[in-house]
Amino acid sequence: MIEIANNLSEVIKDYRSDNGFEQTSEKIISWANQFGENAEFVLTELNHIIPQVYISKAKAKNLILSHVKKLMGVFKYESITRFLADTEFLDLQLPHKSQKAILILLDEVLTTEYGESLEKYRKLPKINFVYFDDVLATGSTIGKDLVSWLSLIDANGVQNAHYLLTNKYKLSANLFCLHTWGHSFQRFRLQKQFEDKIDSKIYWICDYKVENHAKWNNQSLNVAFPIEEQLPKIKAYLANLTASKYEDYAYRKSHNPTNEKFFTSSGNRIIYEGLLLEKGISIIEMIKGEIKLNIRPLGLINPNYKTFGLGTHFFTWRNIPNNSLLVFWWEVPGHSWIPLFPVVNRGT
Amino acid sequence: MNINERTYKLDEVITFRKTTEKFGGLSNMSSGFSLFVNEINIANTEILYQACRFPLFPSIQEEIILKTNPMEAKEISRKYLDSTRQDWDAVKFKVMRWCLRVKYIQNLTAFSKLLGETSDKPIVEYSTKDNIWGAIPVKKDLLQGRNVLGRLLMELREKYVFEKANVEFVEPVAMPAFLLFNNPIEKVYCSDYSISDLDEIYDY
Numbered sequence: 001m002i003e004i005a006n007n008l009s010e011v012i013k014d015y016r017s018d019n020g021f022e023q024t025s026e027k028i029i030s031w032a033n034q035f036g037e038n039a040e041f042v043l044t045e046l047n048h049i050i051p052q053v054y055i056s057k058a059k060a061k062n063l064i065l066s067h068v069k070k071l072m073g074v075f076k077y078e079s080i081t082r083f084l085a086d087t088e089f090l091d092l093q094l095p096h097k098s099q100k101a102i103l104i105l106l107d108e109v110l111t112t113e114y115g116e117s118l119e120k121y122r123k124l125p126k127i128n129f130v131y132f133d134d135v136l137a138t139g140s141t142i143g144k145d146l147v148s149w150l151s152l153i154d155a156n157g158v159q160n161a162h163y164l165l166t167n168k169y170k171l172s173a174n175l176f177c178l179h180t181w182g183h184s185f186q187r188f189r190l191q192k193q194f195e196d197k198i199d200s201k202i203y204w205i206c207d208y209k210v211e212n213h214a215k216w217n218n219q220s221l222n223v224a225f226p227i228e229e230q231l232p233k234i235k236a237y238l239a240n241l242t243a244s245k246y247e248d249y250a251y252r253k254s255h256n257p258t259n260e261k262f263f264t265s266s267g268n269r270i271i272y273e274g275l276l277l278e279k280g281i282s283i284i285e286m287i288k289g290e291i292k293l294n295i296r297p298l299g300l301i302n303p304n305y306k307t308f309g310l311g312t313h314f315f316t317w318r319n320i321p322n323n324s325l326l327v328f329w330w331e332v333p334g335h336s337w338i339p340l341f342p343v344v345n346r347g348t
Numbered sequence: 349m350n351i352n353e354r355t356y357k358l359d360e361v362i363t364f365r366k367t368t369e370k371f372g373g374l375s376n377m378s379s380g381f382s383l384f385v386n387e388i389n390i391a392n393t394e395i396l397y398q399a400c401r402f403p404l405f406p407s408i409q410e411e412i413i414l415k416t417n418p419m420e421a422k423e424i425s426r427k428y429l430d431s432t433r434q435d436w437d438a439v440k441f442k443v444m445r446w447c448l449r450v451k452y453i454q455n456l457t458a459f460s461k462l463l464g465e466t467s468d469k470p471i472v473e474y475s476t477k478d479n480i481w482g483a484i485p486v487k488k489d490l491l492q493g494r495n496v497l498g499r500l501l502m503e504l505r506e507k508y509v510f511e512k513a514n515v516e517f518v519e520p521v522a523m524p525a526f527l528l529f530n531n532p533i534e535k536v537y538c539s540d541y542s543i544s545d546l547d548e549i550y551d552y
Contacts, residue, residue, distance in 0.1 A: 217529040
């Protein structure tokens with residue numbers, strides 16, 4: 001098991017290292033041991049999964065550079081100077097959120113690769129707008145931010161949405177990771193909030209797709225998404241939720257995905273999902289007092305959704321989404337649970 | 349569904365032919381009436397209708413649904429006519445009625461306004477060659493055809509605009525293999541159902 005932990009440790013070694021957190025093989029093993037006799041099994045699966053879905057700071061910089069190049073193509077620029085002069089990188093999120101961290105990296109990339117900086121061009125009038133974020137899971141953050149930005153009205157009384165719809169502005173949403181289910185909802189939201197045409201005016205660029213739309217065709221379901229054959233305790237948990245919507249997304253069909261690549265095998269996937277789901281429910285059972293309605297064993301979700309959560313497996317050097325499984329990030333004083341990826345200001 | 353041919357006086361009816369005309373929004377080809385069925389984005393009613401032809405072929409459905417231009421979707425559909433569901437001729441009017449109800453419920457304000465603006469006049473899809481879905485000119489001021497689309501629109505108008513029947517959701521068509529990507533098509537709700545609570549995840 002130490003060898004697997006060493007491998008994993010090497011991949012995720014820069015997780016929150018900027019905040020002084022040190023990821024070690026020992027810590028990884030301590031986390032795995034919480035699964036008892038299944039510790040090595042869980043680590044083996046993770047060792048297969050995490051290299052596919054962990055974005056180190058160095059990788060993030062490479063991805064940001066590739067986004068810049070793609071954006072220059074999409075917006076039709078050959079010169080980085082002209083591109084930067086015309087482009088605003090939207091800074092809409094709170095300071096501690098991912099967008100700000102990505103914009104800092106973007107500035108570093110621009111300096112290293114082109115000897116440029118955002119500041120130099122900040123005050124020039126813009127026609128291209130770029131929204132960066134790490135993950136679209138439910139899409140609430142980006143959806144809300146885009147609705148707000150598109151609704152802004154300038155001194156001439158004209159809405160940003162109008163400029164976009166009339167091709168005076170261009171807009172691109174840039175993500176390291178996009179979940180297809182959440183994306184569908186946000187596209188529909190933007191269409192209904194503004195006009196259908198807005199859907200074709202937003203260039204979505206993402207590096208990694210989480211295909212978790214259980215009703216789309218041939219999705220790889222590269223998340224934890226349990227099948228219906230589960231322990232009575234797990235089925236009772238779902239039945240007792242007061243939520244009422246999308247219960248038909250709680251379980252995946254056992255024959256999907258048709259070709260398993262994300263986990264080591266379809267059999268191991270079933271075992272892994274069952275173990276982590278059960279442990280997530282145990283964590284929820286540790287909560288004393290009111291259980292917030294958005295908490296689910298496989299990650300936070302809309303309180304009205306009768307599902308186990310999104311089961312997101314996607315991690316960056318600075319954070320993991322709250323739509324990830326509780327077993328990865330839950331850390332509450334008094335609860336006997338050690339997270340693999342400790343986070344700031346989360347939990348109850 | 350047995351619908352006989354009828355004759356319409358051009359100056360007594362509301363016609364629609366091109367999507368850019370005043371009543372173009374009544375056409376299935378019209379943009380601006382996006383749909384969300386089984387949480388899948390569908391650009392317009394024609395695309396949904398064409399996808400329903402191929403319930404046993406999800407890859408054809410995908411090819412159709414990925415289009416936003418209904419003419420292109422129709423072209424794809426024509427490529428695969430051999431894969432059309434066997435009972436299509438028997439069920440296609442029922443499917444169209446369902447498609448129109450979905451269009452109505454998910455575009456409530458715009459579509460009910462448009463239907464209301466037709467007053468109580470007959471609605472006719474003006475066509476030069478299709479006298480089944482629409483009606484074709486037989487004399488200078490006379491159209492003739494079964495006008496199924498127009499009559500389904502009138503039925504919708506009667507029920508939801510005139511009688512103001514409350515519609516919370518649209519039930520799927522009661523027939524075997526009413527599928528989208530191998531999944532049964534579920535109840536379709538108004539757009540607010542899917543949108544209004546999207547941000548509640550962070551209310552806690």
